Amino acid sequence: MCGIIGYLGSRDATSILIDGLRRLEYRGYDSAGVAVLERTGVQSVVKRAARVETLVEALQERMPEGRLGIGHTRWATHGRPTQVNAHPHTDCRGRISVVHNGIIENFEELRAELRRAGHRFASDTDTEVVPHLIEEYYRGDFLAAVRQALARIRGAYALVMFCLDDPELLVGARLNAPLVVGLGEGEYFIASDIAALLPYTRKVLVLGEGEIAAVTPLGASVTALDGMPAPTRVLHVSWDTEQAERGGHPHFMLKEIMETPEAAANALRGRLDDQGRVHFAELELPDERLQGLAEVRLLGMGTSRHAAMVGEQLIEAWAGLPARAQDASEFRYRPALVGPDTLVVAVTQSGETADTIVALRQARQQESATVAVTNVVGSTIAREADGVIYLHSGPEIGVASTKTLVAHLVSLGLLALRLGELRGVADRRQGLVRELRELPALIRQVLDDGPRLAELARRYAGYRNFLFVGRGLGHPVALEGALKLKEISYLHAEGTSGGELKHGPIALLDRDTPVVAVCTEGPSWEKLLNNVHEVAVRGAPVLALVPRGERALADVATDVLELPRSGELGSAVLATVALQLFAYHVAVGLGRDVDRPRNLAKSVTVE
Numbered sequence: 001m002c003g004i005i006g007y008l009g010s011r012d013a014t015s016i017l018i019d020g021l022r023r024l025e026y027r028g029y030d031s032a033g034v035a036v037l038e039r040t041g042v043q044s045v046v047k048r049a050a051r052v053e054t055l056v057e058a059l060q061e062r063m064p065e066g067r068l069g070i071g072h073t074r075w076a077t078h079g080r081p082t083q084v085n086a087h088p089h090t091d092c093r094g095r096i097s098v099v100h101n102g103i104i105e106n107f108e109e110l111r112a113e114l115r116r117a118g119h120r121f122a123s124d125t126d127t128e129v130v131p132h133l134i135e136e137y138y139r140g141d142f143l144a145a146v147r148q149a150l151a152r153i154r155g156a157y158a159l160v161m162f163c164l165d166d167p168e169l170l171v172g173a174r175l176n177a178p179l180v181v182g183l184g185e186g187e188y189f190i191a192s193d194i195a196a197l198l199p200y201t202r203k204v205l206v207l208g209e210g211e212i213a214a215v216t217p218l219g220a221s222v223t224a225l226d227g228m229p230a231p232t233r234v235l236h237v238s239w240d241t242e243q244a245e246r247g248g249h250p251h252f253m254l255k256e257i258m259e260t261p262e263a264a265a266n267a268l269r270g271r272l273d274d275q276g277r278v279h280f281a282e283l284e285l286p287d288e289r290l291q292g293l294a295e296v297r298l299l300g301m302g303t304s305r306h307a308a309m310v311g312e313q314l315i316e317a318w319a320g321l322p323a324r325a326q327d328a329s330e331f332r333y334r335p336a337l338v339g340p341d342t343l344v345v346a347v348t349q350s351g352e353t354a355d356t357i358v359a360l361r362q363a364r365q366q367e368s369a370t371v372a373v374t375n376v377v378g379s380t381i382a383r384e385a386d387g388v389i390y391l392h393s394g395p396e397i398g399v400a401s402t403k404t405l406v407a408h409l410v411s412l413g414l415l416a417l418r419l420g421e422l423r424g425v426a427d428r429r430q431g432l433v434r435e436l437r438e439l440p441a442l443i444r445q446v447l448d449d450g451p452r453l454a455e456l457a458r459r460y461a462g463y464r465n466f467l468f469v470g471r472g473l474g475h476p477v478a479l480e481g482a483l484k485l486k487e488i489s490y491l492h493a494e495g496t497s498g499g500e501l502k503h504g505p506i507a508l509l510d511r512d513t514p515v516v517a518v519c520t521e522g523p524s525w526e527k528l529l530n531n532v533h534e535v536a537v538r539g540a541p542v543l544a545l546v547p548r549g550e551r552a553l554a555d556v557a558t559d560v561l562e563l564p565r566s567g568e569l570g571s572a573v574l575a576t577v578a579l580q581l582f583a584y585h586v587a588v589g590l591g592r593d594v595d596r597p598r599n600l601a602k603s604v605t606v607e
């Protein structure tokens with residue numbers, strides 16, 4: 001998730017691009033760059049592998065002077081955050097400049113084809129294929145070449161681009177990534193979000209999926225990929241800057257929960273082929289090494305440890321390989337009984353959690369194969385592990401992990417499938433692949449139930465203690481539901497497995513201690529129903545999360561929240577999202593600072 005901005009008008013483009021990039025920096029901040037068509041007819045491209053202010057210092061040495069330009073602030077997906085990988089990217093002759101947000105799934109295949117045609121690439125990015133592909137098709141009509149190029153691209157993109165030969169044309173295109181056109185007085189902007197445009201205009205044209213905007217001094221026209229005119233939707237925006245950064249939501253946490261379908265789709269994108277086989281571009285461990293594994297350890301902290309616990313169950317069930325999730329901070333103080341036939345998976349959103357870094361280093365000393373599953377390209381853990389699976393979720397600003405947890409669950413599901421594939425475990429495979437592919441749409445259905453979750457949260461926000469209970473994959477979901485609630489609402493919440501309930505936690509229950517029962521589908525469903533009966537007869541209010549249409553708890557639970565039906569992993573993901581929304585609404589109801597809860601940091605970089 002990067003920030004992009006383009007300008008065409010009569011003012012100084014460079015200053016407008018800098019201002020836009022400052023406003024967009026929250027979308028990505030590992031590198032930044034601009035390309036400006038100068039009055040002299042040449043194009044200046046300036047980039048830095050650093051924050052926007054470092055780019056500004058570089059520009060101040062010589063400000064490019066022009067009226068047309070594009071800018072980008074990057075959150076790396078393919079290719080480390082280096083100057084050469086920073087956007088804009090250009091074609092071989094440096095005449096076409098492009099900035100991009102999204103992931104181009106078939107970039108390796110396109111790059112190989114373009115190389116064979118004589119194109120030379122400077123970066124490791126997926127984006128760089130775009131200017132070269134346009135160059136390949138360019139015969140004097142830039143827009144036509146853009147259309148031909150886009151027809152070859154699979155994946156997600158918001159693109160803004162221009163060509164030196166067409167100094168009065170700025171082009172934007174979108175597919176599965178947001179892009180808006182700002183309509184000013186005799187000037188036009190194209191940006192990844194409204195926050196960048198607010199000082200200049202509040203008249204905004206929202207591009208639809210697969211649409212292209214061609215902006216000239218005479219106006220903006222919108223067409224579909226095939227060139228047919230598309231209906232335009234012009235909005236008047238009344239948001240202030242902060243609201244705009246949050247996409248109109250009151251908190252980043254809510255914005256990020258709403259981005260979960262996209263995060264799940266990004267984690268899947270390009271990784272499942274038509275036969276349902278799994279491909280990880282950056283997982284550089286040879287198949288032979290993965291085939292010879294005797295066990296898998298998954299290490300993480302907090303929410304990432306809960307993701308690791310889900311991964312543990314999936315790897316055992318889907319790949320038939322012994323697996324164990326561990327608290328990374330404990331792993332490092334115990335005898336490291338891992339070796340070359342152990343795969344150690346570091347599960348971490350930030351890639352900078354000190355406990356997980358140290359545990360990973362210890363595993364490397366024991367010559368274990370190591371993989372990082374992380375959101376941050378170029379983070380310490382991504383650099384030090386043998387292989388990486390990136391989440392591709394874009395920055396997560398709220399301290400509470402939300403969309404990245406779901407991306408972790410999806411990615412660990414893919415890893416389990418891949419390990420199963422290498423070990424010849426084929427049963428249920430097609431069903432599991434279908435389950436993963438259906439997830440983004442099912443998550444959307446849970447989000448659509450937001451008002452019901454808000455109402456439930458209002459009813460439960462008056463309690464001071466909560467017990468979350470689940471079995472199978474529902475157990476880590478229950479632990480995470482409790483963690484999310486306590487970290488942002490400061491209410492006491494505990495999670496337990498259904499089996500453990502009678503061994504102690506049940507003593508806590510009375511009519512002032514509600515139980516949140518995560519009744520996900522799975523082999524211990526009947527046992528979990530028994531648990532709900534046990535807690536209900538002790539007078540505890542019960543909020544039960546059940547598959548849609550399930551009536552078994554209708555007369556037992558105080559409240560029942562129905563979730564879309566899916567497989568075991570799918571149900572766990574859907575319950576996770578519902579509990580994030582529940583925690584969010586409880587915390588908002590109590591007036592908590594949900595994006596910056598007390599005593600917590602987004603990334604815990606000390607042990």
Ligand code: AGP
Pocket residue numbers: 301302303304305347348349350351352353356399400401402487601602603604
């Ligand atoms: C979860 O909401 C917290 N932000 C916290 O538990 C977090 O998951 C933990 O600190 C691990 O962070 P990481 O994923 O960046 O390693």
